[in-house]
Amino acid sequence: MNMDPNPDRLITQAPDGAVSRILPQSTRNQRIALLVGVIAVLYLALHLFASILLPFVAAAGIAYVLDPFCTRMVRARVPRGLAAILLMIGLILAGLLFVLLLYPLVLSQVGLLVNRVPDYVRGVSAFAAKSMTQLQQRVGSDIIDSKLSDLVSSQAGAVLGFVTGAITRIVGGGFAIFNVFSLAIVTPVVSFYILRDWPTVVARMDGWVPRRYQTVVRAQAREVDRILSAWVRGQATCCLILALYYAVMLSLVGLDLGLVIGMAAGILSFIPYVGSITGAVTAIGLAFAEFPTWAGVLRVAAVFVVGQFLEGYIIYPRFLGDRVELPAVWVIFALFAGGAAFGFLGIMLAVPVAATVGVLMRFWLRRYLRSPLYLDPPA
DSSP states (O other): OEEOSSTTEEEEEOTTSOEEEEEEOOOHHHHHHHHHHHHHHHHHHHHHHHHHHHHHHHHHHHHHHHHHHHHHHHHTTOOHHHHHHHHHHHHHHHHHHHHHHHHHHHHHHHHHHHHHHHHHHHHHHHHHHHHHHHHHHHHOTTTSOHHHHHHHHHHHHHHHHHHHHHHHHHHHHHHHHHHHOTHHHHHHHHHHHHHHTHHHHHHHHHHHSOGGGHHHHHHHHHHHHHHHHHHHHHHHHHHHHHHHHHHHHHHHTTOTTHHHHHHHHHHGGGSTTHHHHHHHHHHHHHHHHHOSSHHHHHHHHHHHHHHHHHIIIIIHHHHTTTSOOOOHHHHHHHHHHHHHHHTHHHHHHHHHHHHHHHHHHHHHHHHHHTSHHHHOOOO
C-alpha cells in the first residue's frame, strides 16, 4: 500500500504491484465534523423530544438490565423471543405484586401522615418547650428567658410542618409519576422488542463505528458496560437491602410511619448520602413528635447510625467495592445536572452519561500522559 500525492485518497496495491482501486481517505476536519454532528443531533433530540422519550429510555434501561438473564436463557436453548416474553411477564407480575401488597399500605401511611401533621406540630412544640424549660432551670433564666423558649417551641413546630408537607408532596408526586406513566403500557411493549433484538441492535451500532476507530471505541464501550452494569447491579442490591433494613427497624422501634420513611431512605440511597440524611432527619423529627421521652428518639437515631455503619463498611464494599469507578461527588453532580437540564429523563440518563464521560476522560488522560505535550522536557 502507498500514498497518493493527494492526501484525501488511499491507493491499495495487489501483490503483483498493480493498483487495485483508489479509496477516499477522511480528513481530520471531516472526523471532527462527524463527532460534533452526532453530539449536536443527540442534544437536539433530547431537547425536542424530552417529553415523549421517558418510556423509551426506561424501556432501554430495562432491556439493558434484563439482557444478561436473557442471554443465559438463550444459552440454555430457549429462543430469545420466548426468553424476552418470559422475563417481561415476570417483571410485570413483580410490579403487580408491589401494587397489590405495598402500594395500599404506603398510601395509607401517607394519608396517616397528612392527618397527623397538626398533632406532630403540637407534639414537637410541646417537646421543645419542655426541653427549653428544663434547660432554663439548669442554666438560669438570665441565659434562657421565656421569649426565647416560646420562639424555639413555635419555630420547631413550623419546621416540622414544612418538612412533613414537603415529604407528602414528594411522595405523592412520586406515585403520581407512576400513575401518569404511560410506562405501564408503552414501556413493557418497547422493552420486549428491544430485549428481543438487543444483539442485532448492538451489532448494527457496532457496524456504524468508523473502521479507523473500531478497536478503540469497542474497548471503551466494554469499559463503560463493565462499570455501568456493576453500578446498576450493586446499587440496586444495596438500595433493596437498606430499604428492608430501615423499614423493618423503624417499624420495630415503634415509629408510626417507619415503613414509608425506611423504604424512601433505602430507595434514595442511590444518591450518595441523600437517602440516609433525608431519612434520618425525617424520622428523628417525627420521633420528637411521637415519643414523649428521649429514649424513643435515641432508638430512631441508633437505627440510622447502625445503618450508616452497615452501608459504609459491609453493604457497599461487598456489592460495589472499587470496581465501580464512579466517585460519589461525580454521581451527585450528574444526577442534579441531569435533573436540572431534562427533568426526570435527565435523572435516568445521568449515571450512564457519567459513566461514559468518566471512561472517556480516563482514556484521554492516559493518552495525554503519553503524549509529547506532557513528556516534552523544559526548554
